Amino acid sequence: MPNLTEIRETTQQVAEAISLAVGLETEIVDHELTIVGGTGPYVDRLGGKEELGKLESNFLYARVLREGKTVFVKEALSDLTYDPLTRLGKRQELAEICTPIISGGKIIGVIGLVAFTREQHQHLLIEKEKLKLFVERMADLLGAKASERIMIMEMQRTREEMATILETIHEGMLAVDDRGMVEYCNANAALLLKINREELIGSHLAALMPGTPALEVLKSGEGYTEQEEILKNGNRNLHFIVTVKPIVDQDHIRGLVVSFRDIVEARKLVYNLSEMSITYTFEDIIGDSERMHRAKNRARQVAKGNSTVLITGESGTGKELFARAIHYASSRCHGPFITVNCGAIPETLLESELFGYEKGAFTGARDKGKVGKFELADTGTIFLDEIGDMPLHLQVKLLHVLQNRRFERVGGNKTIQVDVRVITATNRNLEEMMRDKMFREDLYYRISVIPLVLPALRERKEDILPLARYFLQKYNGFMNKKIQGFSDDVQQLFTGYQWPGNVRELENAVEYGVNMTFGGAVEMDAVPPKLQHLLVEPGQMLRYSSLQEQLKNIEKEILLSKIREHGSTHESKLIIAKELGVSRATLYRKLSEYRIS
16 A cells, blocks of 8 residues: 655655645644644654544544545634644644545545634635645645555566566576677576676677577577577587577567576476475385395495495385485485386387487477486486396497496487486396396396395285384375274284285285275275185184185175165165165175174
């Protein structure tokens, strides 16, 4: 809201001009009854409060601030709504015309023309209509000045905000005129180009970024977005991601805005936006068994170095978790962690996925080319999962990258150098694959500098229930449930089962159980059907149940399925009985027998 305090000097000048023009004293107060301008007796009271500062009162100024109408007080001494200090003889006002000051639809203050002498009183009575019109015009002037001040302040604030934004963004920014001369640059532009800001402004863009196609935009008017540019400026190579937008005014190109980012920063941004950059520590890996303690201690030691690591173990044993934990416990923890599943990407696409490609490298390639995973992982770690599925011709190129830390994109001839630690993983027997000529021997010895073997879940049974409880808590949160735990039968089943799918299979079993449980604990009827036919007796291995027990389990599962489909109301049970071809009494007996509510 406009404020008279913001234009205090102008307010005082207006008060003095009014007084000089009409021969009366002038008082100007703001929306809080603070005196911000005045002549005669009011000069000594500037900054003080009028009418004791009581905005809620029925006195003259407070009333005008609320009602927004001009008021004429003919006899101040006898007016009960005038300042009480006047009636008490502490002020000498005899009469007054006061009018509201309005700005932006808000009442921001009051101007008062005040008579203190008999001559002024007489003059006020005779010329009241002219004086009323005059003071209202002066109020309009002050209101306009206050609005103008707000507009200027808003413009200044906008300029400051824009300057702050341009200075704090991670990209370099250049404003270029229609001749290609730099008119403005932010701090990051000077930093990326390694040129002082004073030298940048007034320089030609061609001298700063030799060979950039940005200058062509001045002719064509067609800008471009996030284009990779490799430029040479003297002895320095500039590798940027550049965006250029033309500044157009009535079909005339007035200049350009050039924004650019260092390629390394751009890679990190792509990684942060496209990958799940989740921090894992060894404390996040659940398992207190002796086998897991040994595996985690070895991995902690491995994390301190930069050598390649080969993690082996059955599917579902947590190889990626260990790879992430090694990365975040290493000196590379602030760099990216990039994962590539060599078995999930078609052989024809795997090379370009790993090493990227130049534009036009092959049919269907992106116009701007593509950055590969090795480039994205620069200064960090790349995790190559299912390395045993990598085709032989790519194994040669991977070996070259591991030895020389450099490569070329598909369809390119420029050498790209990277600083990457490589962690690989597989559930296959690479030594057998070497004997069968399916995996290169030289690559095997290069990736297995430090081997790390993860135990299967059946080899660390003491970790099964802690893992199950962790997954229970996880899926309770996902499904907004409050299941407390597992029945004794389920716990015996879990600890006795061999878990060929390891931790991943256990998690799936718990997720299934949370979906199927509506009480306080996961019971046998809520474990996957594959496991329901297995019974565990204390101190014994798993055994399959009898035919009768298996039939009962199937019958119970059918009833549960029907209840989930139709509901458990009386009408629903009539429908279920009809679909199953049994009487209503039989259905109720079965539901009672299997304790299905």
